[in-house]
Each structure stands twice: as structure tokens, then as C-alpha cells.
Amino acid sequence: xxxxxxxxxxxxxxxxxxxxxxxxxxxxxxxxxxxxxxxxxxxxxxxxxxxxxxxxxxxxxxxxxxxxxxxxxxxxxxxxxxxxxxxxxxx
Amino acid sequence: xxxxxxxxxxxxxxxxxxxxxxxxxxxxxxxxxxxxxxxxxxxxxxxxxxxxxxxxxxxxxxxxxxxxxxxxxxxxxxxxxxxxxxxxxxxxxxxxxxxxxxxxxxxxxxxxxxxxxxxxxxxxxxxxxxxxxxxxxxxxxxxxxxxxxxxxxxxxxxxxxxxxxxxxxxxxxxxxxxxxxxxxxxxxxxxxxxxxxxxxxxxxxxxxxxxxxxxxxxxxxxxxxxxxxxxxxxxxxxxxxxxxxxxxxxxxxxxxxxxxxxxxxxxxxxxxxxxxxxxxxxxxxxxxxxxxxxxxxxxxxxxxxxxxxxxxxxxxxxxxxxxxxxxxxxxxxxxxxxxxxxxxxxxxxxxxxxxxxxxxxxxxxxxxxxxxxxxxxxxxxxxxxxxxxxxxxxxxxxxxxxxxxxxxxxxxxxxxxxxxxxxxxxxxxxxxxxxxxxxxxxxxxxxxxxxxxxxxxxxxxxxxxxxxxxxxxxxxxxxxxxxxxxxxxxxxxxxxxxxxxxxxxxxxxxxxxxxxxxxxxxxxxxxxxxxxxxxxxxxxxxxxxxxxxxxxxxxxxxxxxxxxxxxxxxxxxxxxxxxxxxxxxxxxxxxxxxxxxxxxxxxxxxxxxxxxxxxxxxxxxxxxxxxxxxxxxxxxxxxxxxxxxxxxxxxxxxxxxxxxxxxxxxxxxxxxxxxxxxxxxxxxxxxxxxxxxxxxxxxxxxxxxxxxxxxxxxxxxxxxxxxxxxxxxxxxxxxxxxxxxxxxxxxxxxxxxxxxxxxxxxxxxxxxxxxxxxxxxxxxxxxxxxxxxxxxxxxxxxxxxxxxxxxxxxxxxxxxxxxxxxxxxxxxxxxxxxxxxxxxxxxxxxxxxxxxxxxxxxxxxxxxxxxxxxxx
Numbered sequence: 001x002x003x004x005x006x007x008x009x010x011x012x013x014x015x016x017x018x019x020x021x022x023x024x025x026x027x028x029x030x031x032x033x034x035x036x037x038x039x040x041x042x043x044x045x046x047x048x049x050x051x052x053x054x055x056x057x058x059x060x061x062x063x064x065x066x067x068x069x070x071x072x073x074x075x076x077x078x079x080x081x082x083x084x085x086x087x088x089x090x091x
Numbered sequence: 092x093x094x095x096x097x098x099x100x101x102x103x104x105x106x107x108x109x110x111x112x113x114x115x116x117x118x119x120x121x122x123x124x125x126x127x128x129x130x131x132x133x134x135x136x137x138x139x140x141x142x143x144x145x146x147x148x149x150x151x152x153x154x155x156x157x158x159x160x161x162x163x164x165x166x167x168x169x170x171x172x173x174x175x176x177x178x179x180x181x182x183x184x185x186x187x188x189x190x191x192x193x194x195x196x197x198x199x200x201x202x203x204x205x206x207x208x209x210x211x212x213x214x215x216x217x218x219x220x221x222x223x224x225x226x227x228x229x230x231x232x233x234x235x236x237x238x239x240x241x242x243x244x245x246x247x248x249x250x251x252x253x254x255x256x257x258x259x260x261x262x263x264x265x266x267x268x269x270x271x272x273x274x275x276x277x278x279x280x281x282x283x284x285x286x287x288x289x290x291x292x293x294x295x296x297x298x299x300x301x302x303x304x305x306x307x308x309x310x311x312x313x314x315x316x317x318x319x320x321x322x323x324x325x326x327x328x329x330x331x332x333x334x335x336x337x338x339x340x341x342x343x344x345x346x347x348x349x350x351x352x353x354x355x356x357x358x359x360x361x362x363x364x365x366x367x368x369x370x371x372x373x374x375x376x377x378x379x380x381x382x383x384x385x386x387x388x389x390x391x392x393x394x395x396x397x398x399x400x401x402x403x404x405x406x407x408x409x410x411x412x413x414x415x416x417x418x419x420x421x422x423x424x425x426x427x428x429x430x431x432x433x434x435x436x437x438x439x440x441x442x443x444x445x446x447x448x449x450x451x452x453x454x455x456x457x458x459x460x461x462x463x464x465x466x467x468x469x470x471x472x473x474x475x476x477x478x479x480x481x482x483x484x485x486x487x488x489x490x491x492x493x494x495x496x497x498x499x500x501x502x503x504x505x506x507x508x509x510x511x512x513x514x515x516x517x518x519x520x521x522x523x524x525x526x527x528x529x530x531x532x533x534x535x536x537x538x539x540x541x542x543x544x545x546x547x548x549x550x551x552x553x554x555x556x557x558x559x560x561x562x563x564x565x566x567x568x569x570x571x572x573x574x575x576x577x578x579x580x581x582x583x584x585x586x587x588x589x590x591x592x593x594x595x596x597x598x599x600x601x602x603x604x605x606x607x608x609x610x611x612x613x614x615x616x617x618x619x620x621x622x623x624x625x626x627x628x629x630x631x632x633x634x635x636x637x638x639x640x641x642x643x644x645x646x647x648x649x650x651x652x653x654x655x656x657x658x659x660x661x662x663x664x665x666x667x668x669x670x671x672x673x674x675x676x677x678x679x680x681x682x683x684x685x686x687x688x689x690x691x692x693x694x695x696x697x698x699x700x701x702x703x704x705x706x707x708x709x710x711x712x713x714x715x716x717x718x719x720x721x722x723x724x725x726x727x728x729x730x731x732x733x734x735x736x737x738x739x740x741x742x743x744x745x746x747x748x749x750x751x752x753x754x755x756x757x758x759x760x761x762x763x764x765x766x767x768x769x770x771x772x773x774x775x776x777x778x779x780x781x782x783x784x785x786x787x788x789x790x791x792x793x794x795x796x797x798x799x800x801x802x803x804x805x806x807x808x809x810x811x812x813x814x815x816x817x818x819x820x821x822x823x824x825x826x827x828x829x830x831x832x833x834x835x836x837x838x839x840x841x842x843x844x845x846x847x848x849x850x851x852x853x854x855x856x857x858x859x860x861x862x863x864x865x866x867x868x869x870x871x872x873x874x875x876x877x878x879x880x881x882x883x884x885x886x887x888x889x890x891x892x893x894x895x896x897x898x899x900x901x902x903x904x905x906x907x908x909x910x911x912x913x914x915x916x917x918x919x920x921x922x923x924x925x926x927x928x929x930x931x932x933x934x935x936x937x938x939x940x941x942x943x944x945x946x947x948x949x950x951x952x953x954x955x956x957x958x959x960x961x962x963x
Contacts (some may be wrong), residue, residue: 036365065366068356071175071419 001038003021003080004063005009006053008073024070031069035061054080095815099315112153113307115146115282118275122245122423125273129243130161130211132853133930136237136266140250141277144308144391145326147247150277154245161243162212168221169389170351172432173447173463176456178226179216180351182383190326196225197453197671200232207233211241218390221690224258225456231262234269238817248608250276258458264707279305291315295894313524315376323454329395332375344377348396349408349433352426355382358415368725424450425459428466440470445482452489455673461489476509480518482622483509484525492675494709496533500526507804516553520546526563531569531674531913534712534747540569560589560598567605571612574789597634600625604637608644612791619645619657624656638679639669650691651752653817655839656963679705679714687717689905692961693841693867695725697905711726716753727767728842730871735764742774751786755795758783762802767875779803784811793817798843799849819843823850840963841867841899849876858889865892868901900961903943908962910937914950 010016016024032039039062042054058062062079067074112119118139125135139147146495155163166179180186185206186199194901207214216222216230227498230246237244246266266272280288285303286296293531294317302321303309312328313321320326333341345363347354359369369385374379377396378386386391400408411431416423424446431439448463470794471479483502490499503526523546531539531754546562565581583605590599604625622645629801631639649658662685669677682705689698702718702725710718719741726733738761738896745754758779765772772895781798787796797820803810816824819838822831835844848860857880864873870891880888903911913923924934938950945960947953957963 030360034360034363034365057385062366065369069359071357 001056001058001074003042004055004060005078005080006055006063006067006074007076007078008051008067009049009055009075010073011053014048014089015049016046016047024072027070028066028072031066034069035062035065039066075083094605112146112149113152113287114280115150116278118150119153119364121273121275121343122150122243123157125243126154126158126161129213129241132211133239133932134237134240134242134244135273136234136246137273137275138263138266139245139247139275139277141247142251142306142774143249144306144389145279146307147277148217148389149307151217151245151247155213155215155358155887158197158213159537160211162207162210163215164212165205166217168216168218168223168226169425170218171222171425171429173226173425173428173459173466174221174223175352175423176445176451176454176459177224177229178223179226180229191488194230195671196673199225199454200229202742203229204233204236204835208240209244213243213245215245215247217247219246219259219262220252220257222259222262224458225451225454225724227258227262228455231265234262234265237269238930238933239924239928247340260472261707280307280310281305285310287313289317294321299462308391326395326398327389328568329377329392331400332377336371336375337422339812340368340371342374344372344396345400345404346408346411347378347385348387348393348400349430350384350412351393351429353381353386355384355416356411357419358412359416361415362411378693395506406434410436413439425463426808428463430572432466437470437472441467443474444470448485448489452492457489457492457673461486461493461495464489475519476512477515480506480509480513480522484522487525487529491529491532492673492710494675494679496711499530500533503529505561516549517555517558520550520555520558520562520612524558524565527562527565532711532713532746534715536569536747536749540566543569556589556593557595557598560593560595560602561585563589564598564601564605567602568941570603571609573611574752574791576609576790579605583609596632597637601637603935604629604641608641608648611645611648614652614790614793635668635672636677639665639672639674642668643677643680643684646681647686648791650684650688651791653819653838653840655688655691658684662688675708676711676714679708681708682708683710683714683717686721690721691840691842693869693899693901694903694908695729695868695901695963696903696910697900698746699725700905713748716741716748716756720756721743724760724763726865726871727764728869728872730874731762734771737766738764751789751792752795755786755792755799759795759799761800763807766802766806767871775803775806778806780808780811787811787815794820797821801846805846805850819847823847828853828856841961842869842872845869846872854880854885854887857885859885861889865889869897900945907937907944911941911945911953911960912933912951912962914941915960915962917954 028041032041037058040056042056044051044053053061055066057066059078063077064074110688120136125137126304127540128135139150140149151165154163156318164180164183164185169175169178175181180203184308230244233244235243246369248259253263280300282296282300284307286545289296289299294312294314298321299310299313306325309325309328312325317327317329319331322331326431330654333344336344346362369741377387377392379386387396409430413427413436414435416426416430424443427443428440428447431443443801444463444467448460448467451457451460451463464482468479468486470481471482473479482504487499487502490496490502503522506522507519510516510522523542527539527542527546530542534729543566547559547566550559564586567586570579572581583602586598586602586605589595590602604622607618607622607625611622622641625640629635629641642661646658646661646665649655649661649962662681666678666681666685669681686698686701686705689701698721699767702721705714705718719737723733723735723737738757741757741760745757758775761772762775762779765775780803783796783799783803786792787800793815793853797816800810800816801823803822819834822834828847832844832847835841835847845860845867848856848863851857851860857876861873861876864870864876872877874891877888877891898909900911909927910923913926918926920934920938921931923938924931927934942948942953943948945953947956953960
């Protein structure tokens, strides 16, 4: 599985309510469920006019298929090349 | 493909590559050049016609791939049994996709126009053979303005599927009359091209060409499976690709085939179609993925797969689709109706069809609205008579809106029994009042009056004031139309009283209008400004049909009573209003009145154009009298072949309508035709002679009677002494020929002016008349008079001119008249272009044509002679 960052442009995304996010999550879960290939939605961040999602998938095509089925935009899909943080400060 | 504002993904990805373009160099060149012009701000239209599989979409694909820096908007019409109103524009997100659009048709047109007018754009609407009426309206609106926009509009359709009554006809007609329109008809491939496609296989190009007829889609399908036996049909060629798919995958394909518009991506989870299945189906090369969903790459492929659904299997597929579609937004009742009907789900078919019909009606797609109401009725299971009657009335209204009056009447009458069964007298009375109007528009006055009276009787018994008052106003209007003015006044007063007592504002204004038109037809010109105020009052309150009816009567009476310039001003405002507000009876009537106006003004071409427009638009019988007369009188006067049988149609119409003004007009035309051709016509020599006096005694009939009398006199028939005839006719009676001719010149009726001179006993006057007839192109009438003068032994008969030497607007079309008026006001070509939404080049073409037709050397001559040319 490969990790991807998906940028979704949604005007005024920052104003989404808890109810709306729950609805989106339900739609997304159903889309994940229906794919028939290994797929995991890890987490999503809402920031300004965008939603940044972290998904684990076999390939980018599956990420796009998830977006189609959910009716979500997927303006940019980028494979994650590496992860690091405070805990990686020492080699 | 624009996907910036749509859900889904970008860019578009497809399962197949575009078919190679062969033998389409000329077409590609045309499209490329048109796109270049659009980039430079000068728009145009390219129409691509060809049979299914001829490569229309492939050609568009190639154009789209080159459209860098141009906004691409590409949409298809629906292959549903009844298309979604505005489907293409909804798919493009140019109109609200919620399906709850309640903007008027005019607003929708403006909205789409605003969306594509500023930046260079390529707008493609494919498969117009499936188009809905509202989309046609929007496209016509754009087509009229395309030259002034940076837009290339590409339209495709299968030419074999457009019959004369197809709703796309008016659009194709408009488009054909535009300058710079390009029509591409896609020819089949040659053997040579087929050889290119099958190169590298063992297939015999000549045999493949003979088998496929050179159809590019068919050829390509055959070439994809070169190792199989040659298929017998396109269907077999398509099915060869799925010979090896599993039953499960075939069922998924069948499910997709059951959604002829597209299978929305968002229903895939609900239908249990997973990604591995889609990837396997990708190998069949039958499907395309767009931002909106899954579609078959070609309609022929979809139909081939659909044909594999076993008998009885269809309803189950459609039921599954319907369940799935109901889970996503926006709900589209037109699509739901399609699936509910195919699923044999009556309850849902009726419910969704009603919703779809209301949406269609709001969007101005009345033929689709009627189709949906028919579906709703066909599947209605309820035994409630009121529910069924309500549906029938709504269906009838949509049928009236599309000029299907006989059906509208039949369906409204079918509700009588239902209202009686329900014991609902108010409903019954309202239904009779509706039939009264439909019968009247259908030119059946006697039936109309009967139903209006029945409505009043029932409503009075039931004590429903609004229906009673409305039926009295309806009857009053009909009495006015028949010049029974005392009765009309009494009925208007009664309706007004009902309105006052019950505070019914619209009925109040309606009855005041009837009173005002009665005054105007009686010769009280102070009623005219009152009527124009009443128009404004009706428009302010949104009573568009009432406002439009007032316009209809003012224009009609202006023309009848010689106020031609006033009539012209009213019609310039009122025809666009009736068109924008979608009031067909007024559009037909007013266009017919304008045909008559143009006839009187000697603008033969424009008169014929308006007459033909009413007929082409399935004009309602009541509005057909003038178009019928014009279509005979113009060729007769110009010395061309005229179909006199059309006058018999007009006669039958006025027999049914039975109104003095209409009857006098037809009698005058019959007399003119008899005078021209020398044919014996007892309707004239006996009927007209006997009835003229009676007809002339009706207030308001002074002009019609004067005209009819003048023709009878020219035929040498005994003319009863008509006490009341209009001024110019009276002047002739008094022997004041020059004064009468001058009067007609002021009115702006050159034909009447000329005929007045020829009525003189003085040969020189008659020569003046003949010369005038020659100058306005009424050569046929002039020739008739030349013969008469020679027979009398006159020596001063003027020669027939080689061509019209005096400037006159006889040959100008309505569009050219519009341009000519702007030239007369001193506008430059670019100013004219801006005002009429055309390119300066087209304005220049119009001006050249106008100068030629008017026989004047320069636009300055048009300005100087504007008055004489009748352009003021």
C-alpha cells in the first residue's frame, strides 16, 4: 500500500459543520467499502478552502475512483515520499 | 473538458482512445478556422450532421484536443424517452442543477448567455435529435447573438432522425438563415480509408467496406476483432467484444446500458460494482468514463448491449437503478420517471412524471411537460376523479401551449364527467370556461360561446363568484370580437361588478380591458392610451397573459383603423414580450397582425416571412386568417403564382369564427382575387353584395367595409350605399381622388394609395396609380390594369418597367427592415452590430443588401429618404 495526500478544493470548507462532516464521512466510508480493493482512509484535515486527506491505497487510480464514487473533487493526488517528525531528529 | 466547478475528477480519463480521424481533413479545417475566429472575438456556428456512427463525436474530440486556451463546454442531449428539460445546460452547470429552477425562459437564456459571452469558449451540444424544447430555445437565443461573442457553437445531430415536426427544426431554420453558418454532412468512408483502418490485418478492405457501408464506427469495430468471422451487423460487431465476459460482468454492462444518459459514479457503491469489475470491463473498450459517470462510448454499443437483456429482465434492472439513483442529489424526476416506467412501477411513474412535467413547464419545455403528464395519466392508479381531472386539465394546458388544441379540448371535456362524479360544480364550471377559450382559439366560436354560457350557469348555481365572473369576462371578450358592442359592454360591467364585490383584482382589470377595447373599436381613440396604461398595470402585477392580450387587440385595431405607424411601435414591443413570456396564442396572433401590417405597407417579403412563421409555428386557427390571406395576396399582386385554394381555407375559418372584421377582410381578398383573375366567385358577387350593408353597420367596421366595397366597385358589382365608411373611402365617393390618395400616403399604405388613383375616371390619374404599383413591385396588379386600359383603347398606358426603379422596401426581410431603420437613424455598422448582436461584417452585408434592394446609392440616401422609404 502507498500513502497519498489528496487536496480537495471546496469553497468555504473551513465552515463545514460537524453534521456535514459526518455526512461526508458516511459517503466516503461507503465509497471505500465498495471499491473491492485494499484501501484505507487514514485522516483528513480541513484548512481554508481545502480538505487535505491522507489515504493508503494500492495506486492513484484507486484514489481517483474513491473520489468519483464519493462525488468529491480530487484536485491533486500526490504519493507521500517520506514521513518524519520530532521523533526522527536522531538517526 | 471543463471540470473545474464540477464534482468528480479531472482531467477526464477514458477507457478508449479516440477513433482515428480519416477523410475528415476538410471538416477539421473548417472547425479549426471557426475556433480561431471565436478566439479573436467573432463567433460562429458549425452544424455537423451524419448517421449514427458517422464520426460526429470523433470529430468533436479532435477539435476539443486542439482547443488550448479556450473554455470547453461539451454536453449531450438525453436519449431518454422524454428528455430532461435543459439537460445539456444542467450538465454544464450553466443552469441550476437542483431541478427546482423557477427562472423564466427569458432569464434562463440571459443566464446562459452571460456565462459564455466574455471569454473565448467552445460550446458543443451533441445529439440534437434527442433535444428538449427548452434547450432549443436557449440555443436559438445564443445563435442570434453568436457573432458578437467569442464563441464557437458546435451542434451535432443524426440527419435521418429529424422529421418536419421535430422540436429542433426551428433552431436549424434559424441557424440556416445566419451568415457564415457552416453545415458539415459527414460522408461514409471510402474503400481507400477502410484499407487504412484494416491495414496490418488479413481483412479484405473491399468486403469490409461493402459490409459496413463505410460507416466509421462499424469499420472500426470490425477492425478491432480481425480474427473473428466478419459480423453481420453493427450489433454483432459490438457483441464480439464481450463474447468472453462473465455473466456477472455482462449484468453490470446491462445495468449501465439501462441508464441511457449515464450511470452516475456515485451510485456504484449502491449497485455493488467494484473497481476490479470496472477494470475488467475496461478491456471491452465499450465504455467511457467522464467526470459525471460511466457511459457507453457509442450509442450503437449501448443499444447492442441492451439488446442482450433477456425478456422480462429489463424491469428488474431499472428498479435497481431507480433505488440507487434515489440515494443521490440532485433528484431528477425526469430520469426517475424513465426508470419507474421501465420498472413498471406505476405509483412512482405517476408521482415522478408529475414533478418532471411541472419542472418542464417552468423551463418552457411544454412538449416535454405534455409528454410527462401523459405518462402520469397512463400510470395513474388512483380512482379519485378529482385527481384524474386535475391531471387532465394540466395536460390540456400544456397541449394548448404547443398548439395541440384538439387534444386540449378533448382532455378538458373528458374532465366534465369526473367533476360530475365528484359533485364538484366549481371544477366543472372552470373546465367549461377553459374549453370555451380553447374552442375560441380553435376558431369554433359557436362552441366557445356555448361553453362560456354553460360555465356561467353552473358557477352561478354553485355560487362561486370568481368562476362566474371569469366566464362572463370571457363571453364579453367574444362579444367584442364579434362587434356586438352593447352585449360586450353589459357583460364587462357585470364581470366588473363581480370583481368589485369579491375583491378580485385580476378579474377587475380584465373587465376594464374589455370595456376599453369596446370603446377603441367604436372609434373612441382616447381609449388607446387607457389600454396602454392597462398593459402596464397588468405587466406590473405579473398578469402576462392579460397584458399580452391587450397588446394583441391594440395592435390589431391600429392596423384595422389605419394607424399603421402606431401598430408598428406596439408590435416591436409586444411580439418579443409574447415570445419571452411564452404565450403562444398572442405570439401567433400578433405575428399574423404584423403580416397584415407589412402587406399594407407594401413590404411584401416581410409580410410573407411573418405569414410563413405563423404557419410554421403551428399557428392556432384563430390567428391564421391574416397569414392565409397574405400568402395569397402578395404573390397575386407581384404577378407570381398564387394558390387561390388557400383563400377557401381562410373562408372556412371566417365561417366558423363568424366575426364581421375577419369576414370583411376575407371577402375583400376574395374580391381582389376575382378581380385579378376574372374568376366567378358567388361568395363575392352574391354573398358580399348582399351582406356588405349589414356588416358595415357594425361600429368599427368602417375601414373593412370601405375596403370591401372598393373592390366590389372595381369588379363593377352593385355596391350598396354604405353610410358609414372610413375617411379615405368616403373621399373617393365624393370624387376627391387626390385627397384620398394623399390620405393613404400619410397612413403609409402605398398599395391603397395606388389603387385609389386607379379608381379615378381620369386616365392620367390611373397612369399615376399604375406607375406607383410598378414602383412598389405590385407588377401583377399593374398588369391587370394595363390590360384594362388597353381594352378601353387608352393611348397613355405606361410600359411595364424592366425593374423597380423607385426605392421601396418591398423586398426587405424583417431583419433587413430592422437594420434599415437603424441606418435611417444614422447608426454606423459597428453601432448596428452592437445593437443587434451581430458582427460588423454581417452588419456590412445587411447594409449592402438593403442598399441594393432599396435601389439607393448610399446609406446617406437612406437617412435622407427615410420618411419616403417608410423607415420612420
